[in-house]
Amino acid sequence: MMDSKIILFQTCGFHFLFLFLHSAYGDMSYSFPEEMKRGSVIGNMAKDLGLDRGALSDRRARIDTDGTDTRYCDINLNNGELIVADRIDREGLCGEKASCILKHELVLENPLELHRISLHIQDINDNSPQFKEDFINIEIRESADRGARFVIEEAHDADVGQNSVQQYNLKNNDNFILAVDENTIELVLEKELDREKQQEINLLLTALDGGSPQRSGTVVIHVTVLDANDNAPVFSQAVYKASLPENSPVDTVVVTVSATDADEGVNGDVTYEFGHVTDDVKNIFSIDRKEGQIQIIGDIDYETTTSFEIRVKAKDGLGLSSYAKVIISITDVNDNAPVVNLKSLTNPIPENVSPGTEVGIINVQDRDSENNRQVRCSIQQNVPFKLVPSIKNYYSLVTTGQLDRELVSDYNITISATDEGSPPLSSSKTVQLSVADINDNPPVFEEQSYSAYVSENNKPGSTLCSVTARDPDWRQNGTVIYSLLPGEVNGAPVSSYLSVNGDTGVIHAVRSFDYEQFRSFKVHVTARDNGSPPLSSNVTVSVFVSDVNDNSPQILYPAPEGNSFMTELVPKAAHGGSLVSKVIAVDADSGQNAWLSYHIVKSTDPGLFTIGLHSGEIRTQRDISESDSMKQNLIVAVKDNGQPSLSATCSMYLLISDNLAEVPELKDISYDEKNSKLTSYLIIALVSVSTFFLTFIIIILGVRFCRSRKPRLLFDGAVAIPSAYLPPTYADVDGTGTLRSAYNYDAYLTTGSRTSDFKFVSSYNDNTLPADQTLRKSPSDFADVFGDCNGSPEVGTCFISSVPNV
Ligand SMILES: *[C@@H]1O[C@H](CO)[C@@H](O)[C@H](O)[C@H]1NC(C)=O
Ligand SMILES: *[C@@H]1O[C@H](CO)[C@@H](O)[C@H](O)[C@H]1NC(C)=O
Ligand SMILES: *[C@@H]1O[C@H](CO)[C@@H](O)[C@H](O)[C@H]1NC(C)=O
Numbered sequence: 001m002m003d004s005k006i007i008l009f010q011t012c013g014f015h016f017l018f019l020f021l022h023s024a025y026g027d028m029s030y031s032f033p034e035e036m037k038r039g040s041v042i043g044n045m046a047k048d049l050g051l052d053r054g055a056l057s058d059r060r061a062r063i064d065t066d067g068t069d070t071r072y073c074d075i076n077l078n079n080g081e082l083i084v085a086d087r088i089d090r091e092g093l094c095g096e097k098a099s100c101i102l103k104h105e106l107v108l109e110n111p112l113e114l115h116r117i118s119l120h121i122q123d124i125n126d127n128s129p130q131f132k133e134d135f136i137n138i139e140i141r142e143s144a145d146r147g148a149r150f151v152i153e154e155a156h157d158a159d160v161g162q163n164s165v166q167q168y169n170l171k172n173n174d175n176f177i178l179a180v181d182e183n184t185i186e187l188v189l190e191k192e193l194d195r196e197k198q199q200e201i202n203l204l205l206t207a208l209d210g211g212s213p214q215r216s217g218t219v220v221i222h223v224t225v226l227d228a229n230d231n232a233p234v235f236s237q238a239v240y241k242a243s244l245p246e247n248s249p250v251d252t253v254v255v256t257v258s259a260t261d262a263d264e265g266v267n268g269d270v271t272y273e274f275g276h277v278t279d280d281v282k283n284i285f286s287i288d289r290k291e292g293q294i295q296i297i298g299d300i301d302y303e304t305t306t307s308f309e310i311r312v313k314a315k316d317g318l319g320l321s322s323y324a325k326v327i328i329s330i331t332d333v334n335d336n337a338p339v340v341n342l343k344s345l346t347n348p349i350p351e352n353v354s355p356g357t358e359v360g361i362i363n364v365q366d367r368d369s370e371n372n373r374q375v376r377c378s379i380q381q382n383v384p385f386k387l388v389p390s391i392k393n394y395y396s397l398v399t400t401g402q403l404d405r406e407l408v409s410d411y412n413i414t415i416s417a418t419d420e421g422s423p424p425l426s427s428s429k430t431v432q433l434s435v436a437d438i439n440d441n442p443p444v445f446e447e448q449s450y451s452a453y454v455s456e457n458n459k460p461g462s463t464l465c466s467v468t469a470r471d472p473d474w475r476q477n478g479t480v481i482y483s484l485l486p487g488e489v490n491g492a493p494v495s496s497y498l499s500v501n502g503d504t505g506v507i508h509a510v511r512s513f514d515y516e517q518f519r520s521f522k523v524h525v526t527a528r529d530n531g532s533p534p535l536s537s538n539v540t541v542s543v544f545v546s547d548v549n550d551n552s553p554q555i556l557y558p559a560p561e562g563n564s565f566m567t568e569l570v571p572k573a574a575h576g577g578s579l580v581s582k583v584i585a586v587d588a589d590s591g592q593n594a595w596l597s598y599h600i601v602k603s604t605d606p607g608l609f610t611i612g613l614h615s616g617e618i619r620t621q622r623d624i625s626e627s628d629s630m631k632q633n634l635i636v637a638v639k640d641n642g643q644p645s646l647s648a649t650c651s652m653y654l655l656i657s658d659n660l661a662e663v664p665e666l667k668d669i670s671y672d673e674k675n676s677k678l679t680s681y682l683i684i685a686l687v688s689v690s691t692f693f694l695t696f697i698i699i700i701l702g703v704r705f706c707r708s709r710k711p712r713l714l715f716d717g718a719v720a721i722p723s724a725y726l727p728p729t730y731a732d733v734d735g736t737g738t739l740r741s742a743y744n745y746d747a748y749l750t751t752g753s754r755t756s757d758f759k760f761v762s763s764y765n766d767n768t769l770p771a772d773q774t775l776r777k778s779p780s781d782f783a784d785v786f787g788d789c790n791g792s793p794e795v796g797t798c799f800i801s802s803v804p805n806v
Helices: 002-023 045-049 053-058 090-094 279-284 673-708 710-720 728-732 756-765 771-776 779-786
Strands: 028-033 041-044 062-065 073-076 081-084 100-108 113-122 135-141 149-152 165-170 176-180 185-189 200-209 216-226 239-245 253-256 271-274 285-287 293-296 307-315 321-331 339-345 358-365 375-379 385-389 394-399 410-419 426-436 449-455 463-466 480-484 498-500 506-509 520-529 536-546 554-557 567-570 579-582 584-586 597-603 609-611 617-620 631-639 647-656
Touching (some): 073 100, 090 100, 090 113, 135 149, 165 176, 176 200, 285 307, 339 426, 358 426, 449 463, 480 498, 554 647
Parallel strands (some): 135 216
Antiparallel strands (some): 165 200, 176 185, 271 307, 375 410, 385 394, 480 520, 579 617, 597 631
């Protein structure tokens, strides 16, 4: 009911207002600015209504509002002034309405009058333009093009009309201008952004109203420039240089490259890698993707590579990249020992090279550089070689003295090379050099001269002595060949006496020597080496033949031969001790072997004659008496003093008479031709039979001994021949030495020619026949066998006890 009443009043009010405006009476209208202080007078109603001052209070004038509306003005009943009763805020009351009218009513009672009061509230510029926020954040990618527009929310001003926002101002900046259209404010990109230059831009946008005084509101537009990957990474240096000693350990950081990327986030996320590099580099260096550290992962050898040039790539997340160069120079470390190379070598070197001869060329190398490759070379002291520096790192190995293979035949030459690094390294090489032989040494005999002593009657082929010559040269240059120097001994070539074994130097007798023929002779033996040309030296070999008792005494007187018997006359008056005759005998041997002694072995009247043991003088032992037989026959044996001794016998006829004429019986004792002939045949036959018998026995014995007891036989033989011992002076005993030996040995030269028969003979000659047997068959025995020499004066001569030729 109340609502409908109000609506009614309002409808009526419109009408009244319409009417009042037309009549300008009855309704009142006041216009005043908002926000007047309380109590401010808006107008005088009493005056306007034409009422007395008192009438208002009398009539209980009051201001009413419609319904619940706040009463903004009141009436001063005393003076009828309409005053502001409450704060009147146009914006609060009317907002953006262009006109703001508050409707109040003045109620008068008695009579009830109702006056409408329209309060036109006028806007005052009491509000500033205001943006919704103090900060506007906008993000713009830096890659945004020029002319790009960005809408900004406009500012609001609660005031209306001129007091509302009239214009905008953008504070000067580099990039943006403002474009204000009716409803929209836009930032227009006037110049491209660069995040890397300015990452954030604060723009101050001011909104201005049209009031007076003018009010403004500002907003800070915070422009965040978003990154675009518009920047490639940039290295801090275009070229990084590092120096590194070779052999640096793995993991050593060589250099750290660094690149920055002005972009941010992924766009500025720089990773490093090598650009195009060889596999070698990849095996030696690594780069840390994130940190840019270049580290060693392999062996660094200055001698292989002295510097590395590596392209390093820095790449940001989205693929922009740039490059830098890393130059790593490697410094040398003395890690290579010098190497000694033998370039050429004369090996072996002849020992006769002159000092200063180049025998080898040596090259020394050190792979290091500078001081580390300066090499000094030397060889050990005690060799006759030196190193002579030649061009560059070549050296000649040169002899410094005379070489002698016979002293030192091999040299181990150690060549040491030391470089000048610190610490220095060194190495050495041993060169083995042999000295080749030159035939520079003649054979040299061990003795100045040689003497050989041999008993005569030696076996042909027997060894006399041996000569030895030494030649220190090598192989054939030191191979000694012995030979006899041609010459003559007693008119015969020397080779008929001796032979020398060319290889061994053993000298053999070629023939049997006869002391009685010559006692000594000299030969020259040459030792020659096999070099080319050969060298040789001579030595004298003196051969001394020593005597063997091989000659039986030879009786010169009485003459053994002929039919005419020498008969000595012995005077009847001869006293005891008178020299009657003398047996003269000689012995071709010498010394003891020629020392003769005389014995009367048989006499007609023993005791009548005596013979001087050594003089051979036959003397009467007593005075001759008449009773003594006129014919005296003596058999005298002449013995030498050899071992065994040899002897000869002879018969001597003595006639005791003072006058040759007194010897008519001479015929009796004279030679009876027939008889003597017969006797001779008998004797010869007997001797032959005996000899054959003897020979036969000897053969039997010999064969037996040879077969079963040969060693003993040899032994026996050796013992049985004491003549093997010969005193040195013995050979010097002078003798006649001109007598020819009755014995001729046939020389045999080869053992192969010793046939079994001959062998026997040779052993026979070797005196392997027991000597006592021989002795037993000595002349005396023969004499016994043949009995009295008296009966067979023709035997007349001598039995020679030595073994006859067979
Ligand atoms: C040289 O060296 C070789 C091998 O090492 C050795 O057999 C020889 O005896 C040495 N010679 C000398 C003269 O040192
Ligand atoms: C022997 O010496 C000669 C030079 O006198 C030399 O040429 C030769 O090689 C030498 N022989 C040996 C086997 O050394
Ligand atoms: C050896 O003797 C012979 C002959 O007398 C002589 O020609 C030669 O020069 C000698 N040789 C030496 C090395 O004495």
